[in-house]
Structure formats: structure tokens, C-alpha cells
Amino acid sequence: GRHAPVSEMFVLVLVLSLAHGGLAQLRYSVPEEQERGTLVANIAEDLGLDVTKLHARRFQTVPSSRTPYLEVNVENGALAVGARTDREEICRQSAQQQQPCLLHLEVFLENPLELFRVEVEVLDVNDNAPVFPSSDIVVEITESATPGTRFPLESAADPDVGTNALSGYAITGNEYFSLDVQTQGDGNRFAELVLEKPLDRERQAVHRYVLTAVDGGQPQRTGTALLVVRVLDSNDNAPVFDQPVYTVNLREDAAPGTLVIQLNATDVDEGTNGEVVYSLSSHNLPSVRQLFAVDARSGRVEVAGAVDYEESNTHQIYVQARDMGPNAVPAHCKVLVKVVDVNDNAPEVSFSTVSETVSESSAPGTVVAMLSVSDKDSGENGQVSCELLGDDAAPFKLKPSFRNYYTVVTDGQLDREAADSYTLTVVARDGGTPPLSTSKSVRVRVSDENDNAPRFTQPAYDVHVSENNVPGAYIYAVSALDPDLGANARVSYAIEERDIQGMSVLTYVSVNSDNGYLYALRSFDYEQIREFSFTVSARDSGDERQLADNATVRVVVVDQNDNAPSIIAPMAQNGTAQERLPRTAEPGYLVTRVIATDADDGENARLSYSVVSGNELGMFRMDWRTGELRTARRVGSKKRDPTQRPYELLVEVRDHGQPPLSASATISIVLVDAVAGGASGRSEKGGHALGGHSEGTLDLTLILIVALGSVSFIFLLAMIVLAVRCRKDKKLGARSCLTRGGDDWCKKLSKSDIMLVQSAAGQNAHAQVPVEESGSFGARHLHRSAQNYCYQVCLTPESASTELMFLKPGGSSDGAVGASFAEQQQQQPDIISNARLAWRALRDSCACTNTPARGDAELQARLCKCRLVPFSSRAMTHEHRAVL
Numbered sequence: 001g002r003h004a005p006v007s008e009m010f011v012l013v014l015v016l017s018l019a020h021g022g023l024a025q026l027r028y029s030v031p032e033e034q035e036r037g038t039l040v041a042n043i044a045e046d047l048g049l050d051v052t053k054l055h056a057r058r059f060q061t062v063p064s065s066r067t068p069y070l071e072v073n074v075e076n077g078a079l080a081v082g083a084r085t086d087r088e089e090i091c092r093q094s095a096q097q098q099q100p101c102l103l104h105l106e107v108f109l110e111n112p113l114e115l116f117r118v119e120v121e122v123l124d125v126n127d128n129a130p131v132f133p134s135s136d137i138v139v140e141i142t143e144s145a146t147p148g149t150r151f152p153l154e155s156a157a158d159p160d161v162g163t164n165a166l167s168g169y170a171i172t173g174n175e176y177f178s179l180d181v182q183t184q185g186d187g188n189r190f191a192e193l194v195l196e197k198p199l200d201r202e203r204q205a206v207h208r209y210v211l212t213a214v215d216g217g218q219p220q221r222t223g224t225a226l227l228v229v230r231v232l233d234s235n236d237n238a239p240v241f242d243q244p245v246y247t248v249n250l251r252e253d254a255a256p257g258t259l260v261i262q263l264n265a266t267d268v269d270e271g272t273n274g275e276v277v278y279s280l281s282s283h284n285l286p287s288v289r290q291l292f293a294v295d296a297r298s299g300r301v302e303v304a305g306a307v308d309y310e311e312s313n314t315h316q317i318y319v320q321a322r323d324m325g326p327n328a329v330p331a332h333c334k335v336l337v338k339v340v341d342v343n344d345n346a347p348e349v350s351f352s353t354v355s356e357t358v359s360e361s362s363a364p365g366t367v368v369a370m371l372s373v374s375d376k377d378s379g380e381n382g383q384v385s386c387e388l389l390g391d392d393a394a395p396f397k398l399k400p401s402f403r404n405y406y407t408v409v410t411d412g413q414l415d416r417e418a419a420d421s422y423t424l425t426v427v428a429r430d431g432g433t434p435p436l437s438t439s440k441s442v443r444v445r446v447s448d449e450n451d452n453a454p455r456f457t458q459p460a461y462d463v464h465v466s467e468n469n470v471p472g473a474y475i476y477a478v479s480a481l482d483p484d485l486g487a488n489a490r491v492s493y494a495i496e497e498r499d500i501q502g503m504s505v506l507t508y509v510s511v512n513s514d515n516g517y518l519y520a521l522r523s524f525d526y527e528q529i530r531e532f533s534f535t536v537s538a539r540d541s542g543d544e545r546q547l548a549d550n551a552t553v554r555v556v557v558v559d560q561n562d563n564a565p566s567i568i569a570p571m572a573q574n575g576t577a578q579e580r581l582p583r584t585a586e587p588g589y590l591v592t593r594v595i596a597t598d599a600d601d602g603e604n605a606r607l608s609y610s611v612v613s614g615n616e617l618g619m620f621r622m623d624w625r626t627g628e629l630r631t632a633r634r635v636g637s638k639k640r641d642p643t644q645r646p647y648e649l650l651v652e653v654r655d656h657g658q659p660p661l662s663a664s665a666t667i668s669i670v671l672v673d674a675v676a677g678g679a680s681g682r683s684e685k686g687g688h689a690l691g692g693h694s695e696g697t698l699d700l701t702l703i704l705i706v707a708l709g710s711v712s713f714i715f716l717l718a719m720i721v722l723a724v725r726c727r728k729d730k731k732l733g734a735r736s737c738l739t740r741g742g743d744d745w746c747k748k749l750s751k752s753d754i755m756l757v758q759s760a761a762g763q764n765a766h767a768q769v770p771v772e773e774s775g776s777f778g779a780r781h782l783h784r785s786a787q788n789y790c791y792q793v794c795l796t797p798e799s800a801s802t803e804l805m806f807l808k809p810g811g812s813s814d815g816a817v818g819a820s821f822a823e824q825q826q827q828q829p830d831i832i833s834n835a836r837l838a839w840r841a842l843r844d845s846c847a848c849t850n851t852p853a854r855g856d857a858e859l860q861a862r863l864c865k866c867r868l869v870p871f872s873s874r875a876m877t878h879e880h881r882a883v884l
Contacts, residue, residue, distance in 0.1 A: 028079070029121040032087040032101075037080055040070070040120060043107060044077025047116065051076055054109070062106035062115075064350030064372065070105050070120060079105075079118070087122045088159035106352060106372075113367050115352075115402060126164035126217025130156040132225035133282070137211060139193060139227065142327030143201040144234025148194065150180065152318075152332055155190040155283040156213030156223050167216035171227065172209040179211075184316060185336075190283050193227075201231040232327030239265040239276045239321040241333040248335065252309040253342045256302075260292060263299035265321030265331055273325025281318035281332060292317050292337075301335060309341040310376040343381040343432025348374050349440040352405075360414040361449040368396065368444055369408040373428045380431035389425045389439070396424060416446040417483040448485040450542030456480045456551040463518070466558045467526040475509070478516040480538030480549060487541040491516075496535040496550070505534045509555070518553070526559040527599045561604040561657025567665045569595035576666045581647075583671050587633050591620065591669060594627035596653040604657035612664065614649040620669075622651065635671060646670045 028041050044051050044059075059074045069090065071082035091101030105118040133154050141151060158166040169191035171179045176199065180192045191211070207229035214222050241263065248261045267274040278299040280289060292315070293304040301317060317335040322328045352370040375382040386406055388398050397411040408424060422444050429437040456478060463476040482489040492513045498505050510519050516538070532555055539548040570577040570592050579592045598605040609627040611620065621632040629651070647669040654662040 025117040025119070027119040027121070029123050030081065030085065031123045032085045032090075032125050033127055034081045034085050036083055040079040040081060042076070042078050043072065043116065043118065047077075049077065049109075057109040057111050059109050060107065060353075062108060062350075062352035062370075062372070064352060065104055065106040067103055067105065069103055069122075070118075072105070072107060079120075085122050087124050087161075088128065090122060108353065108370070113370070113407070115370070115405060117402075124161045124164050126160055126215060126219070126221060128159045128164075128215075129221035130158040130166050130213035130215055130223035132156045132211070132213065132223055134225065136226045136228060138230065140230045140232050140327070141195065141199060142232045142234045142329055143199045144236060144327065145195050145199065145329060147196055147198060149329070151193040151195070152281060152283055153179075153191045153193055153211065153227070154225075155188065156225075158213070158215050158221075158223075160215060160217065162216075164215055164217035166213055168214050170212040170214060174207070174209060176207060177209065177229070186314070186316065193229075199231045205231050207231070234327050237267055237269045237273070237323075238329035239267040239323055239331040241265045241321060241331055244333050246333065246335045247338065249338050249340050250303070250307060251340045251342050252307050253344055254303045254307055256304055256306075258303040260301040260303060260317075260337060261335055263294070263301060263319055263321070263333065263335070265299065265333075267321075267323045269323060269325055271325070273323050273328070275324040276321050277324065278319055278321050281320045284316075284318050287312070288315055288317055291315060294319055307339055309339045309378070310345065313339045313341070315339070341378045341381055343377055343430060343434070343436055345376040345381075346436040346438045347384045347428035347430050349386075349426055349428045349438055350374075351440065351442060354442050355444065357445045357447045358410065358414065359447045359449060360416040360451070362410055362414060364410050364412055366410045367407050368410065369424065369442060370401070370405065371408070371426060371440075372405045374404060375428075375430050377430065377432065380433075383431040384428050385431075386426055386428050389427050396422065398426065414446050416448050416485070417452060419446065421445045448488055450484055450488040450540060450545060450547060452483050452488075453547035454480040454482040454491045454538040454540055454549045456536075456538060456549055458551070460552045460554065462554050462556060464556045464558050465520060465524060467524045467560045468562055469520050469523055471520060471522050473520050474517055475520050475555070476518045476553070478511070478518065478536050478538075478551060478553065480516065480551075482540050484540065484542075487543065490541040491538050492541065494537050494539070496537055498534060500532045500534075501529060505532075508532065509534065511536060524555075524557045526557045526601065527563065529557060531556045559601040559604055561600055561655060561659070561661055563599040563604075564661035565596045565598045565607055565653040565655055565663040567594060567596045567651075567653055567663055569593065570667065572665055576668050578646075578668045578670060580672045581631070581635060581669050582674055583635050584674075585631050585635050587631055589631045591629045591631065592667065594622070594629065594651055594653065594665070594667075596627065596663065598655050600655065600657065604655055606656045607653050608656070610652050610654070612650040612652045614647060619647065620649065627653070629667070644671060 026041075026043060026046060030038070030040050043049075044054060054074060054077060059077065061072050061074075068083050069081065069085055070079065072079055087101045090103070091099075101122040101124075103120040103122060105120070106115065107118060108115040137154055139151050139153070141149075153169075156166055156169070158164075165187075166189055168181050168189065169179050171177065171193075176195065176197045178194045178196050180194050181189055182192060183189050209227040209229070211225045211227040212222050213224070214220060242265075246261055246263070250258075250260055263278060265276050265278070267276050276299075277296045278294050279296060280292075280294055291303065291305040291307060292301060294301045294317075299319075299321070301319065307315075315337040317337060318332060319335060320330040320332045322330040350372050352372060354369040355367070358366060358368055371386075373384045373386055375384050384404065386398055388396060388408070395410055395412045395414055396408055399407050399409050401407045406426075408426070423441050424444060425439055425441040427437055427439045429435050457480070461476065461478060465475050469475070478493065480491050480493070482491055493511045493516045494513060495505060495509065495511050500508055506521075508521055510521055511517065512519070516536075518536075534553055534555075535550050536553055537548050537550050539546050570579060577592075581589070581591055585591075594609055596607055596609075598607060607627075608624045609622050610624055611622050611629075618632055619635070620629055622629050629649070649667045649669065650664055651667055652662050652664045654660050
């Protein structure tokens with residue numbers, strides 16, 4: 001389980017900086033040697049965050065900053081030790097340079113983006129005792145050494161720092177030697193053995209003491225070594241360096257073998273006592289021994305390993321010079337090497353978080369990725385600048401965030417249809433000479449939004465469908481394209497509702513909603529509907545909104561030869577049409593014209609006429625275009641042949657469709673002497689005019705137009721004449737005027753005043769004819785000799801339809817009038833057969849005072865104001881006569 005927080009073992013330092021996008025820095029400290037699970041702090045509580053919202057805001061650590069020594073609970077924000085913390089192992093360089101040991105960690109939250117930098121300092125614990133390089137330290141001192149001579153001893157090493165580091169040395173109490181503890185410039189301490197009293201080899205050749213190294217921790221720890229001092233015979237002069245301390249600058253990229261410094265030590269002795277050899281002092285650090293070497297004879301200090309400014313920027317080399325004589329006393333010097341930084345480290349780019357997808361509807365400024373850059377070099381070599389490269393980065397830009405952190409944000413409107421993904425390349429470049437750079441790329445995909453409506457491949461479609469198609473047959477396919485993805489690009493098709501000839505368009509056609517295939521739901525008939533239009537819509541399947549487009553489809557029904565010709569003339573009874581042909585017909589005589597119709601169109605309705613059978617003798621010929629049947633030669637003798645049978649012609653009408661259809665009719669041609677109503681004219685004129693078909697046949701349509709125009713003109717003329725006469729009739733009146741004894745009276749004639757009587761044959765021509773007079777005056781006896789009568793006969797246009805009208809005088813026993821009629825009959829015995837005599841009878845009977853009974857008819861008509869009335873010859877017979 002996790003340990004309780006060790007609040008007494010660490011100190012919290014919280015530094016918040018709201019600049020640069022709301023970023024903050026936290027600092028904690030924890031003692032080393034803590035076990036895994038030890039609670040360091042709660043980041044969420046220290047920042048004042050709502051723990052319940054950490055998951056929703058995706059609280060997490062930056063991957064590049066993660067360390068095995070720290071772990072963060074993203075659910076509650078707890079910061080704990082992830083592994084056993086040994087400061088000396090974690091921060092080796094820091095321990096050598098007496099610098100704090102820091103662990104770095106970055107955490108961030110989204111919505112909105114907030115970045116926090118966490119530093120945890122691992123505090124040193126006095127868990128290491130000082131240790132000497134060896135358990136026995138041997139020092140050789142000539143007996144001639146004078147008091148005050150110093151002999152450096154090998155230093156003990158303590159990896160702890162601060163107060164826990166090595167603080168001093170101690171030696172077993174004696175009268176010959178004392179210890180002087182020196183402190184180096186880097187804070188390290190070493191001991192020098194100081195001769196307090198001259199030695200005498202002869203009295204004591206070897207001295208042994210216990211050397212103790214003590215640290216400053218609590219509890220205090222110590223390390224010991226056996227110090228063995230051997231007394232040698234004297235060598236009076238020791239080598240001497242030019243100067244005790246040398247300072248040199250060394251580039252960190254110096255290769256092994258590179259000269260660091262040329263040392264020189266001199267010894268005034270002669271021979272082997274004056275011959276000097278060089279070596280590294282025993283109290284040099286192991287790292288120095290690995291990096292540098294000195295030539296024993298020449299004193300040349302060279303680079304032996306890889307110098308790295310980033311690991312250590314200074315090194316102290318202790319060199320001793322010893323002559324070859326007995327009891328040589330070494331001389332010591334220090335070489336301080338300052339490492340010069342070289343731009344040998346390229347910048348490092350680390351992406352903390354990357355959004356794999358970004359919506360194309362994202363607003364400008366949307367965070368896509370967060371990254372950090374670093375460079376181990378210093379100065380200008382460690383100053384890093386970043387940029388986005390390539391055209392792919394056009395809709396994005398790099399925005400500085402905090403310290404060496406940057407965010408990649410959108411810099412414009414994204415369009416997935418133009419580019420569905422972008423490769424973002426970040427280039428980090430330092431300020432060294434020459435500059436070093438590092439690039440790192442991430443791929444960001446643009447997620448689709450329903451921002452494009454489907455578009456038909458063409459705004460209107462013309463579909464040609466043959467009539468008599470099979471219901472349900474495929475006729476066409478419309479297509480609409482949507483550049484979006486997924487459901488946003490899934491198009492469904494539908495037909496907009498409308499009526500066609502009073503019925504829904506959905507009863508005519510249907511569309512497959514998935515692929516746009518159009519199907520005919522009924523069998524089309526060209527003769528009923530030749531074309532129709534409807535609208536097809538294409539709609540996508542977007543979630544939030546659906547976009548659509550429309551296209552017009554015009555279906556053109558193509559005619560098929562599915563209707564046979566129909567013969568409408570001549571009219572047939574029981575399947576046979578009868579025509580009469582005069583025996584006197586000349587060649588080219590128009591017998592009849594076959595008229596046929598075809599409900600189809602185009603070539604399917606173009607007809608040709610022919611005689612199939614019955615014309616074996618070649619008597620007739622038929623125009624294959626107009627259907628006119630004419631005689632090909634003279635019919636024959638004008639005499640009637642009772643045995644001659646009618647001509648039976650089988651006429652066929654055929655269209656030009658594929659396959660062609662036909663209709664046939666039988667025409668029975670009967671020879672007659674003449675055709676009523678101008679048969680001879682038809683034979684002569686028609687035969688002459690129409691017989692010359694080879695030269696040019698009159699168009700039948702033109703003939704019909706001329707005929708109809710003539711009839712219309714004659715009818716109009718008759719109507720005008722009739723109207724004029726009607727106006728005169730109204731002025732004259734329809735009355736009969738009678739003058740008798742000064743009394744005038746008028747009587748209107750009617751059809752009842754006219755009668756037909758039997759012929760006078762076999763009867764007395766002088767018999768009296770009774771005339772009955774109607775009216776309010778009663779009966780009158782008319783005597784021609786004693787009285788004058790004037791009858792005005794007025795007939796209205798309606799009376800013209802009466803076939804025969806006579807004036808009937810009033811009845812009387814007097815035979816004067818009858819005698820007058822008898823005279824007329826004797827003078828004009830054929831009055832019945834000739835209608836004009838009836839006019840005379842009427843004229844003679846219209847006698848006026850002082851006017852002769854007979855005379856000029858026109859004069860009498862004017863004097864008596866009598867109108868002559870025509871009589872229809874059809875109504876007159878030999879058995880009747882008119883009596884007035």
C-alpha cells in the first residue's frame with residue numbers, strides 16, 4: 001500500500017505564473033531513500049482544482065517529462081514516489097558539483113489548456129560514510145625533510161552533499177605529524193600531512209597511524225585508512241614547478257591526445273636525483289583520471305577521454321613531479337581546466353500532447369499540439385528557435401507558450417475536402433556557429449463535417465424510354481456526388497411529389513434511394529403521353545443537418561410501331577365498301593380514295609397503299625402515297641352486260657414501322673350506266689383533270705378547301721337575299737283588300753284559303769265553284785257583274801315552304817266566279833301541267849275597278865298590288881287543277 005505523506009520531510013514551494021497562457025510552476029522537496037508509494041503532495045489541491053473535474057479535463061502528465069521516480073494519480077492529483085530515490089544514483093553530476101538534485105515533471109489539463117511544471121528536489125540524507133580509495137595509504141618521506149614540509153594525502157570520497165558531505169580528517173595523535181585540512185575551489189576537502197619534527201630513519205624507519213575522514217551529518221559517519229609513513233634516506237632537493245596553479249581552457253570537442261598543458265618542473269640535483277618524472281596525484285577524482293593523462297617524462301598533460309561541457313564545465317588536475325634520486329620529495333601543482341562549450345548538441349523536440357484529429361469546423365486558434373524544445377549547450381549554443389516548415393503547415397502556426405514550450409494552433413479555416421490530413425514538421429534550430437537543428441513531424445487528420453451538399457452530375461436529364469416497356473424496368477440512373485465522408489457523404493434519392501395527368505408521379509416512376517436507379521412503374525403509351533418531367537432530390541445523411549440538391553428528369557416516350565393503320569374511308573358495310581364506276585369512265589377516272597390513319601408517329605405512321613388482289617386484269621391502279629384508286633384503262637363497252645360481276649379489290653394499307661403493320665379492306669366496284677349528280681362530269685372532268693396524274697395530280701386537300709369555300713359563299717349570299725326580301729314583306733303587309741259599296745275590308749290569306757280540286761274532265765266546265773268567305777263580316781254573295789273585288793295576296797317567307805297555295809274566295813251560289821274560272825280552263829287547258837298558267841289564272845282573277853280582267857300581268861300586279869306566287873311543280877299533278 002501507499003505510505004502516508006511525509007510532510008515533515010519536504011517543503012512545498014508554489015510559484016504561480018499566469019502569464020503566457022495561464023501556466024504555473026510547482027516545487028516540492030522530498031528526502032532521498034523513500035520507498036515507492038510515498039506521498040509527496042496533491043497537485044490538484046495545491047492548485048485549487050476541482051478533483052471531480054480532473055477526468056473530464058483529461059488531467060495527465062507530459063510524456064516527455066515522465067520519470068520512473070515520480071508518479072501522478074490522474075484521478076485525484078496525488079504525486080507519489082515511483083521508485084526508491086537514491087540521490088547519489090539519480091544525480092551523480094549534481095553530487096559532484098554540489099548542485100541540488102531536481103526531478104522535473106510537466107502536467108496539463110485541457111478545456112481550457114493549462115500547463116503546470118513540477119520540480120521535486122531530492123534532499124540528501126546522510127546515508128553514505130566517507131571512503132578512502134584504499135585501506136592503506138603509504139607515504140615515503142626522506143629523513144632530511146625539514147619540519148613544516150607538507151605531504152598531500154589521498155582524499156576520502158563522500159557522495160553526500162551539504163552538511164552530510166566530508167567535513168574533515170583526523171589522525172592518531174603523535175609527535176611527528178599533524179593534519180592540515182584544505183578546501184578546494186569546488187568545495188571538496190583534502191588533507192595534507194605536515195611534518196612537525198625531523199625524522200630519523202635510523203631510530204624509526206616506519207610510522208603507522210590511523211587516518212579518519214569525518215562527515216557533518218547527523219548521526220556522523222566516518223571512514224578510516226591506515227597511514228604508513230616510510231622514512232627514506234635524504235635527497236636534498238625536490239623538483240619545483242614553474243607555478244603552483246595552472247589555468248587552461250579546453251574545448252569540449254577536443255579529441256583524445258589533445259594537449260591540455262605542458263608542465264615543467266626542475267630539480268637542481270644532478271644525476272638521477274635531478275631527473276624528474278611526472279604523474280597524477282593520488283587524490284585526483286576518478287573522473288579526472290578517466291579524462292586526462294600526463295606523460296611521465298615530458299610532463300605533457302593530454303586528453304584521454306571524452307570531455308563534455310554538459311557533464312562538467314571545470315576539472316582540477318593534480319600533478320606531482322618526483323626526481324629519480326633516493327628519498328625523493330615530490331612537488332605538486334594544480335591544473336584548473338575550464339571546458340569551453342561547443343555547439344555539439346542539437347536541439348531536442350518533444351511533443352507533450354498531439355490531437356490526432358481536428359474538426360474542419362474548428363475555429364482559428366484551436367490547439368492541435370503542445371511541444372517543448374531544449375538544448376544541452378549553453379549561451380547562444382543553447383538558444384533555440386522553432387518554426388513550422390512546408391506548405392502543409394499553411395492552416396497552422398506555431399505559438400510560443402511558456403519558456404521553451406510552444407503550441408501548434410489552427411491559423412485559418414480547415415477544409416477536409418481540400419486536404420484530409422497535414423504533416424506538421426517542427427524545426428528547432430540553435431544559435432550556435434554553425435547552427436544545429438532538429439526536426440520532428442506529426443500527422444494531424446482533419447475530421448469531416450457536413451458542409452457540402454450533394455451535387456448531381458448534371459442539372460437536367462433526358463431519358464428516352466420506348467413505349468410498351470415492361471412495368472418495373474430499369475430506365476436510367478441519376479447520380480449525385482458528395483465530397484464529405486461517412487454518413488455525411490451517404491446520399492439517398494427521392495422523387496418530389498407532383499401530378500401527371502391527374503395522377504401522382506409516384507405511380508409512373510420510382511427511384512432506388514441508395515443508388516439513384518430509376519424504374520418505370522407502368523407501361524408507357526406514346527399515344528397517351530409523349531413526355532413528362534419530375535424532380536429527383538439527393539439528400540445526404542448528416543447528423544445535425546441534412547443538405548440536398550435537385551435535378552429535373554424529363555422522360556421522353558419513344559414511339560413503337562404498336563398500332564396498325566385504320567381505314568376510315570370509304571365506309572364499309574359487313575367488311576366491304578361499294579363504289580360505282582360508269583361504263584364510260586376514261587383512264588385515270590377517280591373511283592375512290594382510300595383514307596387511313598395510324599395512331600403512331602414518324603415512320604411508324606407513314607402509310608403506303610396497294611391493291612393486294614382482285615386487279616389481276618390491271619383495270620385499276622392505286623397511288624401508293626395518296627391512296628387514290630383510278631382506272632388504268634377504259635372500262636369497256638357502254639352496253640350493259642348482265643353477266644358481268646363487280647370488281648372485288650382487296651386493298652392493303654401498310655405503315656413503315658419495324659416490323660410493319662397493315663390493315664386491309666375489300667372494295668366492291670359495280671359498273672353502272674351513269675353516276676347520279678354529274679357522273680358524266682366526274683368521268684370527263686375528273687377523268688381529264690385527275691387522269692393526268694402522271695403530269696401532276698391536284699391535291700385533294702386543296703380541292704376540299706375550294707369546295708367548302710364555294711359552298712360557304714353561296715350560303716352567305718342566299719342569306720343576304722333572304723334578309724332583304726323579308727324587310728320588303730314587312731312593308732307591304734300580308735292582307736287582302738276588298739272594296740264593296742264604299743266599305744273596305746281586308747282579309748289575311750292562310751293555307752286554309754287554298755284548296756286543290758279534282759280535274760274538270762267528265763264534269764260540267766261551267767259548274768259553279770262555291771267560295772266560302774271567312775271573317776267577321778259573314779257570308780257574302782259575290783257577283784262579278786255587279787261588284788268589284790280586289791284581292792291583295794301577301795305571302796310571308798314562311799309560306800314559301802308550302803308546295804301549293806291557292807286563293808279561295810268566299811262561298812256563294814252565284815256562278816259568276818265559277819264561270820270565270822271555267823273560261824280560264826277552256827282557254828288554258830294545261831293549267832295543271834304548267835305552273836305558269838296558274839300565275840295567269842291568279843292574275844286574271846285579280847280584277848280591279850276600271851281595269852280590264854285580262855291584260856299585262858306586270859301592270860295588273862302593280863295596279864292590284866298583287867304578288868305573283870310561285871308554285872312547286874312537284875305539287876302539281878295531272879289529276880288536279882287550281883281554282884281561284
